[in-house]
Amino acid sequence: xxxxxxxxxxxxxxxxxxxxxxxxxxxxxxxxxxxxxxxxxxxxxxxxxxxxxxxxxxxxxxxxxxxxxxxxxxxxxxxxxxxxxxxxxxxxxxxxxxxxxxxxxxxxxxxxxxxxxxxxxxxxxxxxxxxxxxxxxxxxxxxxxxxxxxxxxxxxxxxxxxxxxxxxxxxxxxxxxxxxxxxxxxxxxxxxxxxxxxxxxxxxxxxxxxxxxxxxxxxxxxx
Numbered sequence: 587x588x589x590x591x592x593x594x595x596x597x598x599x600x601x602x603x604x605x606x607x608x609x610x611x612x613x614x615x616x617x618x619x620x621x622x623x624x625x626x627x628x629x630x631x632x633x634x635x636x637x638x639x640x641x642x643x644x645x646x647x648x649x650x651x652x653x654x655x656x657x658x659x660x661x662x663x664x665x666x667x668x669x670x671x672x673x674x675x676x677x678x679x680x681x682x683x684x685x686x687x688x689x690x691x692x693x694x695x696x697x698x699x700x701x702x703x704x705x706x707x708x709x710x711x712x713x714x715x716x717x718x719x720x721x722x723x724x725x726x727x728x729x730x731x732x733x734x735x736x737x738x739x740x741x742x743x744x745x746x747x748x749x750x751x752x753x754x755x756x757x758x759x760x761x762x763x764x765x766x767x768x769x770x771x772x773x774x775x776x777x778x779x780x781x782x783x784x785x786x787x788x789x790x791x792x793x794x795x796x797x798x799x800x801x802x803x804x805x806x807x808x809x
Contacts (some may be wrong), residue, residue, distance in 0.1 A: 625666050632663040643700060650701035657693020661686035680722065687718035702754030712745025732777055739774035743767045 636659035639652040664671070668682045691714030698707040719741060720734045743766075750763035 625669075629663040629666040632659045632666070636660045636663070647700065650697045650704055653696035653700060654690075654693045657689050657691070657696065660692075661689030664689060684718040684722035687714045687721065691715040691718065698752075698754070702752075705749060705752050705754040705760075708749050708752055709745060712742060712748065716741030716745065736774045736777045739770045739777065743770035743774060746770065 636656040639656040639659070643649050643652045665682050665686050668679065668685075672679065672681065691711045694707040694711035694714065698704055698711070716738055720738050723734055723737060746763045746767035750760045750767065752760075
């Protein structure tokens, strides 16, 4: 007789229910005044919820999307606890917004690693990380508006360059992504080097980028 393996009664639903029960009880105690945990409770709740999303993915690897809310929850926890970890790292409050955007971008990046066919997740990942860099430079007065704008364009150019060669999906390469990569890099160079000739040079750059994209498309189609 074949013996069926016993199932663990503590399923993920039981774990979530237990955590919600404990979290609700602690929150009620904080509201009533029995406990004064405040920000720690909310940060711990967000961090535990992020861990639960990751554990859910470990149980079902097809649920790649779980890393997006997990990253957002991790960013929320880091933002709430900022008054505690900022002094330890000798950082100021300007880092908080950038840290949240970086965590959110990390969620999209992990979604791509969990399912390589979701290559599109690299675009919001790059956009969020680039925005985080711009926000950090701007709030800390480490770059002029021109410098921040150039960082934005260069960051997005690198993002589309990665998308063009990132594995996953039905295409081995995506030549179309090189068009915005070249355009964004060209605009970044123009912002850094000149202010008056931008409008005069955008047209030729657009034509060159389209030409490069079409030529690469023909080459890869032949292969």
